[in-house]
Amino acid sequence: MSTTEAPAPPAEPEAEPLDIRKAPTRKRLVPYWLLLPGILWLLVFFAAPLVYQASTSIQTGSLEDGFKVTWHFATYLDAIAEYWPQFLRSVLYAGTATALCLLLGYPLAYLIAFKAGRWRNLVMILVIAPFFTSFLIRTLAWKTILADGGPVVGVLNSLHVLDVTSWLGLTEGQRVLATPLAVVCGLTYNFLPFMVLPLYTSLERIDPRLHEAAGDLYARPATTFRRVTFPLSMPGVVAGTLLTFIPAAGDYINAELLGSTDQKMIGNVIQSQFLRVLDYPTAAALSFILMAAILTMVTIYIRKSGTEDLV
Amino acid sequence: MTHTATPQSSSGGDVRLHGISKTYGSFTAVHPLDLTVPAGSFFALLGASGCGKTTTLRMIAGLEDPTTGTVELSGQDVTDLPPYKRQVNTVFQNYALFPHLDIFENVAFGLRRRGIKSVKKQVEEMLDLVQLGPMARRKPQQLSGGQQQRVAVARALINHPQVLLLDEPLGALDLKLRRQMQLELKRIQTEVGITFVHVTHDQEEAMTMADTVAVMNGGRVEQLGAPADLYENPGTTFVANFLGTSNLIEAEVVEARGRQDGDLLLKAGDAKLRLPAERCSAAARTGGKVLAGVRPEKVSLAHADDAGSIADGRNRLPGRIKDASFIGVSTQYVIDAAGLGELAVYEQNIERDGRLVPGAEVVLHWSPGHTFGLDADQSLLAGTVDADAGADLDEEAA
Numbered sequence: 001m002s003t004t005e006a007p008a009p010p011a012e013p014e015a016e017p018l019d020i021r022k023a024p025t026r027k028r029l030v031p032y033w034l035l036l037p038g039i040l041w042l043l044v045f046f047a048a049p050l051v052y053q054a055s056t057s058i059q060t061g062s063l064e065d066g067f068k069v070t071w072h073f074a075t076y077l078d079a080i081a082e083y084w085p086q087f088l089r090s091v092l093y094a095g096t097a098t099a100l101c102l103l104l105g106y107p108l109a110y111l112i113a114f115k116a117g118r119w120r121n122l123v124m125i126l127v128i129a130p131f132f133t134s135f136l137i138r139t140l141a142w143k144t145i146l147a148d149g150g151p152v153v154g155v156l157n158s159l160h161v162l163d164v165t166s167w168l169g170l171t172e173g174q175r176v177l178a179t180p181l182a183v184v185c186g187l188t189y190n191f192l193p194f195m196v197l198p199l200y201t202s203l204e205r206i207d208p209r210l211h212e213a214a215g216d217l218y219a220r221p222a223t224t225f226r227r228v229t230f231p232l233s234m235p236g237v238v239a240g241t242l243l244t245f246i247p248a249a250g251d252y253i254n255a256e257l258l259g260s261t262d263q264k265m266i267g268n269v270i271q272s273q274f275l276r277v278l279d280y281p282t283a284a285a286l287s288f289i290l291m292a293a294i295l296t297m298v299t300i301y302i303r304k305s306g307t308e309d310l311v
Numbered sequence: 312m313t314h315t316a317t318p319q320s321s322s323g324g325d326v327r328l329h330g331i332s333k334t335y336g337s338f339t340a341v342h343p344l345d346l347t348v349p350a351g352s353f354f355a356l357l358g359a360s361g362c363g364k365t366t367t368l369r370m371i372a373g374l375e376d377p378t379t380g381t382v383e384l385s386g387q388d389v390t391d392l393p394p395y396k397r398q399v400n401t402v403f404q405n406y407a408l409f410p411h412l413d414i415f416e417n418v419a420f421g422l423r424r425r426g427i428k429s430v431k432k433q434v435e436e437m438l439d440l441v442q443l444g445p446m447a448r449r450k451p452q453q454l455s456g457g458q459q460q461r462v463a464v465a466r467a468l469i470n471h472p473q474v475l476l477l478d479e480p481l482g483a484l485d486l487k488l489r490r491q492m493q494l495e496l497k498r499i500q501t502e503v504g505i506t507f508v509h510v511t512h513d514q515e516e517a518m519t520m521a522d523t524v525a526v527m528n529g530g531r532v533e534q535l536g537a538p539a540d541l542y543e544n545p546g547t548t549f550v551a552n553f554l555g556t557s558n559l560i561e562a563e564v565v566e567a568r569g570r571q572d573g574d575l576l577l578k579a580g581d582a583k584l585r586l587p588a589e590r591c592s593a594a595a596r597t598g599g600k601v602l603a604g605v606r607p608e609k610v611s612l613a614h615a616d617d618a619g620s621i622a623d624g625r626n627r628l629p630g631r632i633k634d635a636s637f638i639g640v641s642t643q644y645v646i647d648a649a650g651l652g653e654l655a656v657y658e659q660n661i662e663r664d665g666r667l668v669p670g671a672e673v674v675l676h677w678s679p680g681h682t683f684g685l686d687a688d689q690s691l692l693a694g695t696v697d698a699d700a701g702a703d704l705d706e707e708a709a
Binding site: 207209210212213214215216217218219220223227228231232234 | 372373374393394395396399400401403404405407408409410411420421424425466467470
């Protein structure tokens with residue numbers, strides 16, 4: 001579902017290379033010993049399941065007769081052919097949620113980094129506070145908030161907002177629940193902190209004197225933001241969008257609880273293939289397709305945003 | 312207080328501060344101050360950390376709003392203008408170069424913001440002026456400190472500001488590079504004729520570069536003048552100690568007037584000293600107290616056995632050598648003068664007297680014309696390292 005990177009090797013001790021070569025063998029091995037637990041963890045819980053999953057995806061058979069590796073790559077093609085709408089929907093919903101998170105999160109992170117002053121820690125706690133409750137419970141709460149006849153629907157209805165969103169195909173009739181709008185709202189809400197935290201970190205690192213320098217060099221505040229602040233916050237924007245988009249694209253809780261069958265995302269398909277239909281090869285193939293698709297998109301995105309030399 | 316430096320011809324603008332002050336809560340960073348920086352001059356604001364010099368500079372730049380008073384640039388009141396509307400550019404303490412832009416774009420930033428399209432020629436000329444032509448496409452973090460400093464100067468100068476503000480621009484450089492950049496900046500200033508206002512805590516830097524130095528202390532200007540003038544005729548103990556080293560001796564006025572040569576006659580311990588009346592900034596009354604000062608390099612040392620050969624009419628004080636340190640061009644002595652504390656003497660190493668070693672009895676003597684007089688109602692230690700020991704060394708707080 002999501003990619004994991006091996007932890008970076010610990011930095012070499014700050015000594016001259018000459019000393020390292022002279023050092024006794026035991027000392028030279030220390031970094032590798034320190035790496036061992038992490039590597040073991042990754043082997044057991046990441047690499048091994050990955051290989052197992054890959055072999056599952058090319059098996060054929062049934063639950064009764066057992067599955068065998070038959071190098072049946074057609075499963076992949078069949079999976080794409082059958083479930084491409086859910087793939088597309090996942091990308092669309094996750095993309096929309098990511099964009100909304102950025103729009104909501106950037107001003108918030110900017111405020112915390114530059115304007116909050118002594119309130120900074122309090123606001124940070126407020127951002128993180130939702131994490132003290134389970135993801136599931138928070139999403140269920142949204143079910144109540146957006147319920148038919150609930151306050152949100154009532155207000156939106158009386159303002160005729162729902163007429164507009166229905167016309168756009170985001171809602172249906174007088175309902176918000178079980179519509180694309182509800183699922184995107186849920187995704188946006190649940191992943192907002194993943195956007196705010198990296199944005200805040202990269203904004204907070206910007207030297208305020210750079211703003212003064214830009215002002216001193218005839219840049220108005222808006223220009224300063226466009227030419228200095230925003231470009232310098234790009235590492236945070238990239239990290240935030242990735243941390244939001246990747247899990248959102250594979251998420252199934254929001255679509256499950258806030259959507260209907262018409263809002264199923266690829267996560268829901270994989271979940272039902274594994275747990276209800278018990279078609280393990282298809283489920284495994286779908287997982288790999290999702291992983292490949294996300295990796296491709298992320299690679300293109302990082303290249304395009306040109307943040308390599310900023311990070 | 313009104314301070315005006317001597318005017319010079321030039322292409323820059325002048326800066327006039329009228330009753331400008333800055334308070335943060337109950338803390339007064341800058342007391343109401345009137346200051347005029349003539350167009351085309353190289354003006355230094357000199358002082359220790361927290362003396363208000365950086366705050367004063369930031370008020371000229373528009374980065375800080377003055378609590379009271381007005382800022383005038385070339386006759387125009389700019390007090391309420393934001394920084395981006397002022398014809399002033401700043402070289403920041405840590406340069407504040409834009410890390411995401413290369414050197415070329417850093418230098419072109421100001422031109423582009425003013426809507427100038429073809430910047431290439433100007434930027435290249437400016438980079439040549441600071442000798443960084445080949446570095447145009449590098450990023451700031453790939454440059455050395457001295458190179459970054461030159462980029463910061465180029466980035467400000469390319470806009471042809473009326474006034475260039477420099478906030479401790481050389482503070483991050485090592486000593487040798489700093490000396491080199493001081494001359495470089497002075498050369499550039501002479502070449503472009505723009506008014507430079509330079510903030511520094513390094514008295515040597517201020518004296519090397521500036522035409523006029525304003526010594527600031529505790530949010531006020533203590534004294535303003537040409538470097539040599541400040542050095543020779545300090546008006547307060549702070550200036551006397553902060554600019555170089557001074558020997559300050561508490562003395563009683565024996566004769567305030569009446570002598571034909573116009574000198575005051577003082578009594579310090581058992582010794583009689585003469586002080587030209589015009590070099591005494593304090594009101595001297597017979598029987599009152601003044602501080603007699605003399606610079607260490609103006610004082611000569613003679614071994615007590617040779618006391619008879621000292622010319623008449625010179626001020627003399629007996630003492631014992633407490634410490635001597637040889638530093639190449641000169642030898643610095645610490646003399647324990649009976650009842651008057653420790654005095655410093657710098658002797659040129661021309662003909663060294665082998666008897667002048669720690670423990671030797673000596674006589675200090677100097678021309679009375681080199682004596683200056685200060686008001687005795689001030690701390691002898693103001694402006695010395697001892698007085699600064701507790702001060703916050705963080706310039707950013709200044």
